[in-house]
Amino acid sequence: MPISEERVRHLLRRTEFVDRQARVDQLTGLASIEAAVDNVMAISAPSALSLGSGSDWERGQNFVRAWLDQMAGTSRPFRERMAFFWHGHIPSELGKVNSAPFMAEQIELWRSDGVNGNVGQLLKDMSLQVAMLRYLDNDRNFAESPNQNFARELMELFVLGVGNYVEADVEASTAAWTGHTAHWETGAYSFVVERHEYQAQTFLGRVINQNTKPFKDAGFQTIDVMLGLGDYAGGGTVPVGANLNRSTRSVAAEFLSKKLWQEFGEANTGTVPDGVLGDMVDALLDNDFDIRPWVRAMLVHDDFYPDTNPAVEGGLVRQPVEYMVALMEATGRNSSQVASLWLMDQAGQVLLYPPNVSGWKPNGYWVNASAFEARNRIALGCIWEIFDDYWSETIPWEERYKNFIQINGTKIYQDQIVGASLDSDDDPYNPPAPWHPFLTNEQLVDRLLDAMDVHYSNDTRQSLINFCASHWTDSPGSSANPPGSGNQYERRDVVLLALLAPEMHIN
Structure with a gap:
């Protein structure tokens, strides 16, 4: 498949959060988009994120910050992007789990196995972690007092989708998952064999929980049935609805592929192009639900890219x-x-705190007045950090030319933005030494965008230039902006506008 800068930028924005110019240059130098995808997916084993010290709440906050720093700071962020996907698809919530270390354990599973692992094994590992046991109440699911919460959501939200099972399947799965709990004092996982329901069950047309040894593995059989793994090759059979009599293995592959596409492809149409959906489903079925070939099938398909499928652009x-x-x-x-x-x-999303077991919704869920007001305030927080001490009144005026904003190592000095003097008739184009040369509106915007390492459309760039021009005309002696009038000070706000540009809000 041919490679182009447009395709590489699209790939990077979807898989690595941003399209950094150095990565664009690196990947466009490769022979094909397949080679670029393989480069993106060439991730190393992760190092555990720090919980730090303090109260459990403080450790949770520390972990969130450490994860954000890893997302932004690592040279190959696709591991973190996929972990973020799994965190939204199979969520737990710190408030209910009530343990930052147990939440961290779950996130580390997504980070370690979310790209190179297997869906079936990922589900099995997740199911016995204390975070999930607590979140969906399977730590209170016992033979004498069954709790169906986990068994139901495992089918409905994690693997098969709504309408692909009947209540008898919920009851059978619930029985198979009995006996798992957390120690009342230490919180550690334990299995209480006396509280396990060991009677055989029929689940999606297959017999499970029949003389299973060890008993604690009975729940794993529900995953094997749904995905058609191990002793349950071919999977179960959907007993109801639009998928009546279809193999659960195929239904699961289709359901998971639609979820992945909604996260990385597009979420406006509510559909997946037949070609890419077919390739993704085949990749799961042909590789017994290994994750890497499944994700790769999506990323190398022509329909993932705007030049072939305009629906994915923005x-x-x-x-x-x-x-x-x-x-x-x-x-x-x-x-x-x-x-x-x-x-x-306030913007609607904090890591470790999904709103419910369905996770976060895409697109329109984020487009509302209160959410965008919060984004504006987040950007303002960045501005306060960038301009920290920029206008310090404790620094003598004759020294303020040394003040600057610094973005990714690039310095833009105060006098380059507002001119040589606050209260004199000095010509900002010809300031006396040691002032720095005044930047025209176009120069200021280009310096800023280069420092931010962002790729904006010509329309966005021109809008930023026009904003600067509304406060300073690039004509020495202009009557609209006489030197010392003060209007040029407002050019500082272009930094905020650049952080709020449309390209910052869409992929």
Whole structure:
């Protein structure tokens, strides 16, 4: 498949949060888009993120910041982007789990196995982690007092989708998952064999929980049936609805592929092009639900790219976490400097705190007045950090020419934005030494966008230039902006507008 800068930028924005110029240059030098995809997916094993110290709440906050820093700071962020996908598709929530270390354990599973693992094994590992046991109440699912919450959501939200099972399947799965709990004192996982329902069950047309040894593996059989793995090759059979009599293996592959496409492809049409859906489903079925070939099938398909499928261009609104990562990348700041977690909450998304077991919704869910007001305030927080001490009144005026904003190592000095003097008739185009040369509106915008390492449309660039021009005309001696009039000071606000540009909010 041919490679182009347009395709590479699209690939990077969807898989690595942003399209950094160095990565664009690196990938466009490869022979094909397949080679670029393989490069993106060439990730290393992760190092565990730090929980730090303090109360459990503080450790949770530390972990969120560490994860944001990893998203923005690593050279190959696709591992973190896929972990973020799994966190939304199979969520747990810190408030209910009530343990930052147990939540961290779940996120580390997504980080370690979310690209190179297997869907079936991922589900099995997740199911016995204390975070999920607590979140969906399977730690209270016992033979004498069954709790159906986990068994139901495993089918409905995680693997098969709505309407592909009947209540008898919920009851059978619930029985198979009995006996798993967390120690009342230490919180550690344990299996209480006396509280397991060991009677055989019929689940989606297949017999499970029949003389299973060890008993605690009985629940795993529900996953094997749904995905058609191990002793349950071919899978179960959907007993009802539009997929009546279809193999659960095929239904699961289709359901998961639609979820992945909605996260990385586009979420406006509610459909997946037949060609890419077929390739994704085949990749899962042909590889017993290994994750890497499945994701790769999507990323190398022509329909993933705007030049073939216009629906994907701008087809995803950046989630607040993605927006925060883009801001961190654009400003060169870390999460402690710019990531106000309470403002992210106002925008609708904080890591470790999904709204419910369905996770976060795409696109329109993020487009409303209150959410965008929160994004504006998040960007303002970045501005306060960038301009920290920029206008310090404690620095003598004759020294203020040394003040500058710094973005990713690029310095833009105060006198380059507002001219040589606040209260004199000095010509900003010819300032006396040691002032720095005044930047024209076009020069200022281009210097800023280069420093931010962003690729904006010509229309967006021109809008930023026009904003600067509304406060300063690039004509020495212009009657509209006489030297010393003060209008040029407002050019500083172009930094905020650049952080709020349309390209910062869509992928």
